[in-house]
Each structure stands twice: as structure tokens, then as C-alpha cells.
Amino acid sequence: xxxxxxxxxxxxxxxxxxxxxxxxxxxxxxxxxxxxxxxxxxxxxxxxxxxxxxxxxxxxxxxxxxxxxxxxxxxxxxxxxxxxxxxxxxxxxxxxxxxxxxxxxxxxxxxxxxxxxxxxxxxxxxxxxxxxxxxxxxxxxxxxxxxxxxxxxxxxxxxxxxxxxxxxxxxxxxxxxxxxxxxxxxxxxxxxxxxxxxxxxxxxxxxxxxxxxxxxxxxxxxxxxxxxxxxxxxxxxxxxxxxxxxxxxxxxxxxxxxxxxxxxxxxxxxxxxxxxxxxxxxxxxxxxxxxxxxxxxxxxxxxxxxxxxxxxxxxxxxxxxxxxxxxxxxxxxxxxxxxxxxxxxxxxxxxxxxxxxxxxxxxxxxxxxxxxxxxxxxx
Amino acid sequence: xxxxxxxxxxxxxxxxxxxxxxxxxxxxxxxxxxxxxxxxxxxxxxxxxxxxxxxxxxxxxxxxxxxxxxxxxxxxxxxxxxxxxxxxxxxxxxxxxxxxxxxxxxxxxxxxxxxxxxxxxxxxxxxxxxxxxxxxxxxxxxxxxxxxxxxxxxxxxxxxxxxxxxxxxxxxxxxxxxxxxxxxxxxxxxxxxxxxxxxxxxxxxxxxxxxxxxxxxxxxxxxxxxxxxxxxxxxxxxxxxxxxxxxxxxxxxxxxxxxxxxxxxxxxx
Ligand SMILES: Nc1ncnc2c1ncn2[C@@H]1O[C@H](COP(=O)(O)OP(=O)(O)OP(=O)(O)O)[C@@H](O)[C@H]1O
Ligand SMILES: [Mg+2]
Numbered sequence: 081x082x083x084x085x086x087x088x089x090x091x092x093x094x095x096x097x098x099x100x101x102x103x104x105x106x107x108x109x110x111x112x113x114x115x116x117x118x119x120x121x122x123x124x125x126x127x128x129x130x131x132x133x134x135x136x137x138x139x140x141x142x143x144x145x146x147x148x149x150x151x152x153x154x155x156x157x158x159x160x161x162x163x164x165x166x167x168x169x170x171x172x173x174x175x176x177x178x179x180x181x182x183x184x185x186x187x188x189x190x191x192x193x194x195x196x197x198x199x200x201x202x203x204x205x206x207x208x209x210x211x212x213x214x215x216x217x218x219x220x221x222x223x224x225x226x227x228x229x230x231x232x233x234x235x236x237x238x239x240x241x242x243x244x245x246x247x248x249x250x251x252x253x254x255x256x257x258x259x260x261x262x263x264x265x266x267x268x269x270x271x272x273x274x275x276x277x278x279x280x281x282x283x284x285x286x287x288x289x290x291x292x293x294x295x296x297x298x299x300x301x302x303x304x305x306x307x308x309x310x311x312x313x314x315x316x317x318x319x320x321x322x323x324x325x326x327x328x329x330x331x332x333x334x335x336x337x338x339x340x341x342x343x344x345x346x347x348x349x350x351x352x353x354x355x356x357x358x359x360x361x362x363x364x365x366x367x368x369x370x371x372x373x374x375x376x377x378x379x380x381x382x383x384x385x386x387x388x389x390x391x392x393x394x395x396x397x398x399x400x401x402x403x404x405x406x407x408x409x410x411x412x413x414x415x416x417x418x419x420x421x422x423x424x425x426x427x428x429x430x431x432x433x434x435x436x437x438x439x440x441x442x443x444x445x446x447x448x449x450x451x452x453x454x455x456x457x458x459x
Numbered sequence: 460x461x462x463x464x465x466x467x468x469x470x471x472x473x474x475x476x477x478x479x480x481x482x483x484x485x486x487x488x489x490x491x492x493x494x495x496x497x498x499x500x501x502x503x504x505x506x507x508x509x510x511x512x513x514x515x516x517x518x519x520x521x522x523x524x525x526x527x528x529x530x531x532x533x534x535x536x537x538x539x540x541x542x543x544x545x546x547x548x549x550x551x552x553x554x555x556x557x558x559x560x561x562x563x564x565x566x567x568x569x570x571x572x573x574x575x576x577x578x579x580x581x582x583x584x585x586x587x588x589x590x591x592x593x594x595x596x597x598x599x600x601x602x603x604x605x606x607x608x609x610x611x612x613x614x615x616x617x618x619x620x621x622x623x624x625x626x627x628x629x630x631x632x633x634x635x636x637x638x639x640x641x642x643x644x645x646x647x648x649x650x651x652x653x654x655x656x657x658x659x660x661x662x663x664x665x666x667x668x669x670x671x672x673x674x675x676x677x678x679x680x681x682x683x684x685x686x687x688x689x690x691x692x693x694x695x696x697x698x699x700x701x702x703x704x705x706x707x708x709x710x711x712x713x714x715x716x717x718x719x720x721x722x723x724x725x726x727x728x
Contacts, residue, residue, distance in 0.1 A: 096637070153556070153723075154723065154724070154725060155721040155723075169721075172560065173563055176562055181558070181561045183558065185554075186555060188558045193481060193482055193485070197478060197481065198478075201474050204473075206563060207464075207467045207470075207563075
């Protein structure tokens with residue numbers, strides 16, 4: 081069963097342009113200049129009951145805006161949304177009984193009062209029987225390890241402790257869908273891991289559908305079964321985590337370091353980065369032309385981006401071993417982050433969709449400008 | 460709806476009010492600022508009145524003691540309920556509305572409960588301070604009777620609710636215009652002149668006539684007048700008017716919300 085359906089969802093904000101200078105300010109009082117920002121341009125997707133979904137996209141892609149439309153906080157400019165069979169814009173109040181929302185950058189807890197007070201208030205707001213609430217709260221306090229914090233004013237909690245309370249508070253009324261907008265923002269590695277585990281547990285134990293946005297690839301890899309990537313207000317990727325990860329696995333980063341300078345060429349595969357033997361050629365860093373030029377010189381080290389669908393890894397390594405005495409050889413999976421960075425780097429929705437398509441076997445592996453691998457010094 | 464469901468539905472607002480009160484009570488310093496300012500205002504005004512009444516028995520039907528007591532009661536409405544706007548505007552402008560809209564309660568009802576939870580505390584504290592200050596500065600009011608005290612409290616309560624719905628309506632203009640503090644500023648100044656600083660009877664006739672067509676006299680004048688001058692009959696008329704304006708303001712805030720909430724654009728996040 082689909083719990084969330086979005087069909088051509090659009091949101092255009094009209095904002096007033098604030099002019100500079102006094103004269104222009106007066107002019108704008110009479111005739112304000114308006115600017116339209118298309119935050120979300122026709123987004124369609126479906127989420128099934130029980131799914132844990134990552135909703136990704138670079139800053140300003142329209143993720144928060146989409147969540148606000150799905151929760152009924154913002155009215156869409158065009159298109160339709162259904163959550164649990166309800167129209168969020170028209171049936172916001174009814175819908176709010178069955179969904180929860182956590183906005184990582186805001187708080188639903190009363191800042192100066194202990195979380196226990198906010199929990200009681202939430203119980204009253206959702207019209208939960210007092211005895212049910214106490215029972216449910218005890219369970220969540222236990223699961224989320226909140227016992228030491230329940231009686232401390234929220235302002236005295238650390239960010240990680242507070243977010244744990246926020247998520248537990250959202251789960252108190254047993255929502256069927258939980259929207260989380262960047263719940264792990266600003267958390268350390270351990271706190272992030274805890275939040276992920278707790279969310280995974282919630283999806284399992286409470287049978288809640290989780291709709292999560294995050295900029296943390298770890299959140300997504302560890303937690304989500306499916307990813308939707310939006311960019312420039314459009315959906316560019318909608319596939320299972322397995323497929324997305326598969327793309328990453330198909331590409332390997334192979335680094336090699338020789339004892340003596342070597343000189344060679346491998347058909348159809350050019351290094352993304354080399355370390356030239358002579359200092360003059362050392363400028364050869366990633367960038368197709370530069371690398372090709374460096375191919376004439378001698379190297380002591382190089383790294384290759386290998387698409388395993390067109391090159392057999394063992395063949396490549398055998399070829400490399402024949403060229404000289406190898407000091408060091410590394411083979412790494414391309415991080416999922418690189419794949420996503422490639423999609424995020426695109427200038428338009430269409431270009432992003434193109435970047436998102438799996439590369440065809442014949443295409444040469446182009447060096448990636450955004451790849452962190454290109455920044456690492458290779459020695 | 461069954462009775463218990465109705466109780467529960469109202470119970471959530473009571474719980475919001477209680478939270479808000481607890482939030483206000485978390486340390487006593489929260490009251491110090493307004494108590495100090497109020498005390499100072501009352502003292503300064505009593506001195507001004509003393510000077511104005513030098514050699515005069517009455518002005519526009521009020522004697523010295525009545526004028527001082529009038530000011531004390533009229534200002535309770537301002538100090539207790541006069542600053543809801545800022546919290547409301549803050550909630551509307553910051554993205555906090557996102558949370559407020561995503562929960563199963565009435566948007567206006569929630570804010571009403573929140574405002575009243577702390578407003579009643581504020582007003583109560585100021586009221587007690589006012590009673591003490593009045594007894595010291597002017598003695599018992601001239602025609603003091605217990606029914607007056609009771610009606611003043613009810614009238615102040617209605618004034619507080621009216622303050623809320625008017626300020627809420629002004630705050631919700633944020634759905635259309637970003638900088639709406641100017642509207643509140645105008646409202647505040649008008650309310651100050653019309654019936655807070657001075658009883659209505661002190662104003663020029665045209666202003667008195669005009670004021671009758673606004674809710675402003677229901678904010679401070681009604682409780683002030685009931686405290687010192689009104690007969691039982693006039694008191695009931697004043698309170699009836701207050702209730703009528705309260706009904707109108709409640710409706711107005713509903714209409715503003717219905718017309719505007721789809722225009723809402725939530726900042727940030
Ligand atoms: N209230 C608003 N008024 C005008 N423009 C807005 C408003 N809210 C968002 N926008 C614009 O809409 C676009 C999408 O914003 P949104 O907050 O949905 O992005 P996001 O994907 O959540 O980004 P981030 O990852 O940075 O949180 C941005 O270009 C933003 O400037
Ligand atoms: Mg966002």
C-alpha cells in the first residue's frame with residue numbers, strides 16, 4: 081500500500097526583492113518588485129508502507145519544501161499529494177494525528193522546561209489516554225536511553241541528547257509516517273550512529289514509514305532501503321539503495337606506486353592522477369588533457385578509475401605488475417559519496433538526471449572534478 | 460462528540476496554558492521588569508494627577524483618587540495582556556510555525572492558550588501590585604464596593620481575551636506583509652491614548668464619539684470605569700460591549716487565518 085503519493089508536486093515562492101538605497105526602497109513601496117523562486121518543479125514519487133526512504137539533494141534542492149507540502153504546512157502551487165490517503169493541504173488537521181515530523185534545525189520541545197513536560201503536553205495534544213501515554217513514554221525512554229534527561233531543562237541538553245528526545249517525542253503518539261528533515265545535522269559520529277540505530281529500530285518495532293532527508297551519506301547507506309534524489313526541484317534518481325550502491329561497487333580506484341620511474345600506456349584507460357618522475361612534470365594532476373600529456377613522461381605513481389564492467393581488474397593489475405617493481409598497490413571501492421557528488425554537481429535537473437544514469441560500458445571513465453580522491457596527494 | 464471527547468479536546472488547551480504558565484514561572488525574575496515599570500508608571504502618574512488636581516475637586520467627573528485608581532486598573536490590561544504580539548510575530552516569522560501547523564490543534568486556540576497561560580499570571584501579579592500601590596497612594600477608591608472588585612476582574616479577563624484576538628489578527632498579517640510591527644505599533648499607541656492614559660471622558664467630544672465605534676474602549680476603559688465610576692447598569696452595558704467586540708475579534712482572527720494561512724511561507728530549514 082502506498083502511504084505517500086506525490087504527483088507533479090510544485091511549489092513556487094514569490095518573494096519581494098529588497099532594493100538597495102533609499103530612493104529605490106520608496107519606489108518599491110509603491111510598486112514592489114517580485115521574484116519567483118521555483119523551489120519544487122513537478123516532483124512525483126510513491127512511498128510504500130514500512131519503507132525507510134532517503135530523500136536526498138544538494139542545498140536548496142527543495143527537500144524541506146517537499147516535506148512541508150507533504151505534512152500540510154505549505155500548500156503546493158500545483159500538483160497533488162496524498163499521505164495516508166489524505167490531502168495534506170486540505171486535511172492538515174486530520175493528517176497531523178497520524179504523522180510525526182522532526183525538523184533537525186528546530187525544536188518541538190519547550191526550551192526552558194524538561195522534556196517530561198513536553199511529553200505530557202504532546203500526550204494531551206494527541207488526546208492519548210494518560211495511562212497509555214505513561215506506558216508508551218516509559219518504553220521510549222527506555223529505548224532511547226532518555227532517563228537521565230527527562231527532568232533536565234531542554235536548554236541544558238547537548239544537541240545529540242535533545243535530538244534523541246525530539247525523535248522519541250515524535251514517536252510518542254505512534255505515528256504511521258515519520259518525516260525527518262536532517263535529524264543528524266551537527267551530530268558527532270557516535271551520536272549519528274545512535275540516531276540511525278534508533279530510527280531503524282523504530283521502523284521495525286513501531287512499524288512506522290520513515291521519510292528522511294540528510295546530507296550524511298552514512299545515514300542513508302546504513303538506514304535506508306531506497307533513495308530519491310532531487311536536484312533543481314526535480315527527481316533525478318529514484319532507485320533502491322542496492323542499485324545505487326551497485327553503481328558505486330562497479331567502479332574501483334586503483335593506485336600504484338613504483339620503485340623506479342616507468343613509462344607506459346594502457347589501452348582505453350588513462351590515469352586520473354600521476355606523479356611524474358621529473359619535478360617539472362609534477363603539475364600533472366587530474367584533468368584529462370594534463371594527464372594525457374603526462375603520459376609521455378615517466379611516472380613513479382598513478383591512480384586509475386576503473387569501471388569493472390569494461391576492464392577486468394585482474395588484467396589491469398597483471399599489466400601494471402609487468403611494467404616495473406611495485407612498491408605499493410591499493411584497490412578501493414569508489415565511495416557512494418562520489419556518485420552522489422557527481423549528481424549534485426550538475427547545473428540543471430536534466431544534466432543531473434544524465435549524470436545519474438549508469439555509465440555505458442563503452443564510455444571512458446571521465447575524471448571527476450568533485451571526487452575527493454582527486455584531492456588526495458598520491459605518493 | 461461524547462462528553463469525554465469534548466473534555467479531552469479542551470484539556471489539550473488547558474495543558475498548553477499550564478505549560479506556558481510553568482514556563483513563565485521558572486524564575487521569579489521574569490516578573491521583575493514589568494512590576495518595576497508598572498510601579499514607576501503608577502507613581503509618576505499619581506504625582507501628575509496630584510499636580511493637576513491642585514485646587515480642583517474634580518475633572519470631567521473624576522476626583523484625584525478616582526483618576527489614580529482608573530490608571531492603575533487600565534494599565535493592568537496593558538501590562539498583563541498588551542504584549543502578546545511579539546511572541547506571536549516571532550512564531551510566525553521564524554520557522555517555528557512549521558511545528559505548530561503539524562500538530563492536531565487549532566492554530567489560534569493553541570496560541571490563545573499559550574498567551575493566556577502567561578498573560579493571566581502577568582495580569583494577576585500586576586493587579587495585586589496595583590491594589591497595593593493604589594491603597595498607599597490614594598486610599599480606598601471613593602465608592603468602593605465588593606461587586607465592583609468582582610466585575611473589574613471579569614472585565615479585565617474579557618479585555619485580556621480581546622487583546623489577544625486583536626493582536627493575533629494583527630500578527631497574522633505576516634502572511635501577506637513581512638514587516639507588520641508597524642501595524643501593532645499604531646494599535647498600541649491608539650489604545651494608549653484612547654482610554655488607557657486618561658479616561659474617555661477627558662478626550663475631546665469628537666474623539667469620544669469616534670472611539671465608541673472601535674474596540675479600543677473595551678481594552679482598558681471598561682475595566683477602569685467599572686472600578687471607579689460606573690453604576691451596576693453602566694457596568695453591565697460596558698461588559699456587554701466588551702463581549703460583543705470579543706466575538707467580533709474572534710471572528711476576525713478566524714477570517715484572517717482562513718484567508719491567509721495558505722499564503723504562508725515558512726523560512727528556513
Ligand atoms: N519561504 C521561502 N521564500 C522564498 N524562497 C524559499 C522559501 N523557502 C525556500 N525557498 C527557496 O526554495 C528552494 C528550496 O528550498 P528548500 O529549503 O526546500 O531546500 P532544501 O533541499 O531543504 O535545502 P537544504 O539542504 O539546504 O536544507 C531554495 O532555493 C530556497 O531559496
Ligand atoms: Mg532543508
